[in-house]
Amino acid sequence: MIENRQTSPQSQLQTISICVVSVLVFIVLFFGVRSYEERVAVQAIRLAIEHRVDEVNYELAGEARDIETLWQAYGPQQELTEEEFYSLADPIVQSHHTFLPLLIALMGGGLAFVMLGMWLNMSGRTRTYHKVIKSKELELQQSQEKLASLVVSDDLTGLANDRHFSQMLNTECRRAVREFSPLTLMLINADKIEGAEDSSARQKLCQIATILESAISRPGDLAARIGDHRFALLLPATNEQSPVLAERLCQEVREAHTEGEALSISIGTCTMQPSVQLTAENILASVEVALNDAVANGGDQVRARTEDPRDIPVTFSN
Numbered sequence: 366m367i368e369n370r371q372t373s374p375q376s377q378l379q380t381i382s383i384c385v386v387s388v389l390v391f392i393v394l395f396f397g398v399r400s401y402e403e404r405v406a407v408q409a410i411r412l413a414i415e416h417r418v419d420e421v422n423y424e425l426a427g428e429a430r431d432i433e434t435l436w437q438a439y440g441p442q443q444e445l446t447e448e449e450f451y452s453l454a455d456p457i458v459q460s461h462h463t464f465l466p467l468l469i470a471l472m473g474g475g476l477a478f479v480m481l482g483m484w485l486n487m488s489g490r491t492r493t494y495h496k497v498i499k500s501k502e503l504e505l506q507q508s509q510e511k512l513a514s515l516v517v518s519d520d521l522t523g524l525a526n527d528r529h530f531s532q533m534l535n536t537e538c539r540r541a542v543r544e545f546s547p548l549t550l551m552l553i554n555a556d557k558i559e560g561a562e563d564s565s566a567r568q569k570l571c572q573i574a575t576i577l578e579s580a581i582s583r584p585g586d587l588a589a590r591i592g593d594h595r596f597a598l599l600l601p602a603t604n605e606q607s608p609v610l611a612e613r614l615c616q617e618v619r620e621a622h623t624e625g626e627a628l629s630i631s632i633g634t635c636t637m638q639p640s641v642q643l644t645a646e647n648i649l650a651s652v653e654v655a656l657n658d659a660v661a662n663g664g665d666q667v668r669a670r671t672e673d674p675r676d677i678p679v680t681f682s683n
C-alpha cells in the first residue's frame with residue numbers, strides 16, 4: 366500500500382533538488398573559507414613588508430582583500446620591486462592555503478545532503494501514511510455502511526428484512542395514533558413458487574421485489590421480505606383506497622413473465638384508523654386473515670379489510 370517513492374518522478378525531482386542544494390552549500394562554504402584564508406594571508410604579507418617600505422598607502426592596504434590590491438598599495442615604493450613583493454608574498458600565501466576550505470565545504474555539503482534527505486524522507490512518509498490512513502478510514506466507513514445495511518436488509522432482494530419490518534411496524538402504529546392518520550399494511554404472497562433456493566425461484570422473488578419496491582414512492586413507505594415467499598408493504602398515512610394500488614401490483618406481476626412461466630401474487634391489505642385498536646398485533650392479524658382469504662380463493666387476487674373510521678373511538682397515545 367505504501368507507494369514506492371524511489372522510482373516516482375516526484376522522488377527523482379526531490380533527489381536532484383537535494384543534490385543541487387548540497388552542491389551550492391559546498392561551493393559557498395569552500396569559497397567563503399578560501400577567501401577568509403586569503404584575507405588572513407594578505408594581512409600577514411602586509412605586516413611582513415611594512416617594515417621594509419617607507420610610504421605605504423595605508424587606506425588601500427587596509428582594504429586589500431587579495432594580493433593584487435595589496436601590491437597596488439605598495440607598488441609606488443621604489444625600494445620594493447614587484448619581484449621582491451611576490452617573492453615575499455608567495456610563501457605566505459602558500460602557507461595559508463590549507464585543506465580547511467575543502468574540509469569545511471565537504472562537511473557542510475554532506476550535512477546539508479543528509480539533513481535535507483532525512484527531512485524529505487520524513488515528510489514523504491508522513492504524506493504516505495496520511496493517504497493510507499485516509500483510505501483505511503474510507504474502507505472502514507464503507508464496511509460500516511455495508512454492515513448497517515446488512516443488519517436491516519434482506520440478502521436476496523435488498524428489501525427491508527423481517528426484523529427491520531417488525532421494528533418499523535411498531536413505530537408506524539404508534540406514529541399513526543399520535544399523528545391521527547390511517548395506516549395501511551399489505552401482506553403479499555408469491556404464488557406457486559417452490560422453495561427459495563433454486564435460481565429460478567430466486568429470480569422470480571427478486572422480480573416481485575423489484576415491482577413492489579418501485580410501486581411505492583411516498584416518504585415513510587417500506588417494502589420488506591418477511592418470509593421465503595412473503596412480502597409486506599407498510600404504508601403510513603394511506604387510506605382505504607390502497608386496494609387500488611394492490612390490484613395494480615397484481616396486474617404488474619401478472620404481466621412480468623419469467624422464462625415463459627406465469628407469475629402471480631396474492632395480496633391481503635388492511636387499513637386501520639388511529640385508535641387503541643391500532644397495534645402491530647391487531648393490524649397483522651387482520652391482514653393475515655385477508656391474505657389467507659386471497660390464497661384460499663386460488664391466489665392472484667386482492668382481499669381487503671378496512672374499518673369504517675366512524676366506528677372507531679379516537680384516542681391518542683405515545
Ligand SMILES: Nc1nc2c(ncn2[C@@H]2O[C@H](COP(=O)(O)OP(=O)(O)OP(=O)(O)O)[C@@H](O)[C@H]2O)c(=O)[nH]1
Nearest residue numbers: 580581582583586600601603604605606607609610
Ligand atoms: N403509501 C402509498 N400509497 C399509495 C402509493 N401509490 C398509491 N397509493 C395508494 O393507492 C391509492 C390509489 O392509487 P392511485 O390510483 O395511484 O391514486 P393516486 O391518488 O394517484 O396516488 P398518488 O399519486 O400516490 O397520490 C392511493 O389513494 C393511495 O392510497 C404510494 O406510492 N404510496
